[in-house]
Amino acid sequence: AQKITQTQPGMFVQEKEAVTLDCTYDTSDQSYGLFWYKQPSSGEMIFLIYQGSYDEQNATEGRYSLNFQKARKSANLVISASQLGDSAMYFCAMIPRYQGQFYFGTGTSLTVIP
Amino acid sequence: EPEVTQTPSHQVTQMGQEVILRCVPISNHLYFYWYRQILGQKVEFLVSFYNNEISEKSEIFDDQFSVERPDGSNFTLKIRSTKLEDSAMYFCASSEGGADYNSPLHFGNGTRLTVT
Numbered sequence: 001a002q003k004i005t006q007t008q009p010g011m012f013v014q015e016k017e018a019v020t021l022d023c024t025y026d027t028s029d030q031s032y033g034l035f036w037y038k039q040p041s042s043g044e045m046i047f048l049i050y051q052g053s054y055d056e057q058n059a060t061e062g063r064y065s066l067n068f069q070k071a072r073k074s075a076n077l078v079i080s081a082s083q084l085g086d087s088a089m090y091f092c093a094m095i096p097r098y099q100g101q102f103y104f105g106t107g108t109s110l111t112v113i114p
Numbered sequence: 115e116p117e118v119t120q121t122p123s124h125q126v127t128q129m130g131q132e133v134i135l136r137c138v139p140i141s142n143h144l145y146f147y148w149y150r151q152i153l154g155q156k157v158e159f160l161v162s163f164y165n166n167e168i169s170e171k172s173e174i175f176d177d178q179f180s181v182e183r184p185d186g187s188n189f190t191l192k193i194r195s196t197k198l199e200d201s202a203m204y205f206c207a208s209s210e211g212g213a214d215y216n217s218p219l220h221f222g223n224g225t226r227l228t229v230t
Contacts, residue, residue: 033216043203045157045221052216091157093219100170101147102219104157 003027004092006105013082014113020067021077021108023092031097034075036066039089039107048090051075082112116140120206120222127196127229135191135225137206146189147207147219148181150174157205163189196229203227 003026013019025034036048051059051066059066067076075094079086092105119138127133139146148160161171161181168181180192189208193200203224211217 035218037219037221043226044223045205045207045219047218047220050216050218093157100145100162100164101159101172103159104149106156 004094004103004105006092006108008108009106010109010111012111012113013079013086015084016081018078018080019082019110021079021090021092021110023075023077023105025073025075025092025094025103027073027094027096029096029099033095033097034066034068035093035095035102036064036075036077037091037093037104038086039091041088045091049077079110084112084114086110087112116142118206118208118220118222120204120225122225123223124226125228127227129198129229130195132192132194133196133227135193135204135206135227137189137191137222138187139189139206139208140210140220141187143208143210143220145169145209145211145217146183147209148191149205149207149221150202151205151224152202160191193227196227198229201227201229 005024032053034051038046049061049064051068063080065078089107091107093102095102121136146163151157159172161175162169182190203226205224206222207219209217209219
């Protein structure tokens, strides 16, 4: 069974500081993709960053980076230089190769404090 | 940038009624999905659709639900005989690669369904 765990229901960070949102996953598949999504209070789901299981380098997209530790099955999202607009719900997701669905974690609510 | 569009943005219906939620996926995408999110909770998979047929469905997706791609652009979710617990945000999503695990899901803005 595939499982995504986000252990931090809520996080606070000071504006301009960096923050790490944790994600661990459980899969028996060797090939899979890991994704992070942002859901602001307006409700839409915004794709942030992707990491493939065979990618040796950590993914980066602007202020977002993914700290991928395959042996520990963790895919933490790092947001650098937090901005007020980063306040949102963040979901970690995984799709094992050859499967038809993405699995989502329960999300972490991030609040950026001015 | 191409996007997934969903209509309506909000639907209110009475218990027992049928609703159809509509989606237009991104045009060159081949894999389509419906997810739902009960307020403030987890994003739950309902169904995936490829090549005009369901490729995978969850235990939530029972006989009350059906999906259809009636033409080359629309993708619909029908909920028959709605129940109070069907109240949720329903997201349509599409991806280019589907089982290619490097293709992200692109979500629509969702339809908030309220069953009274």
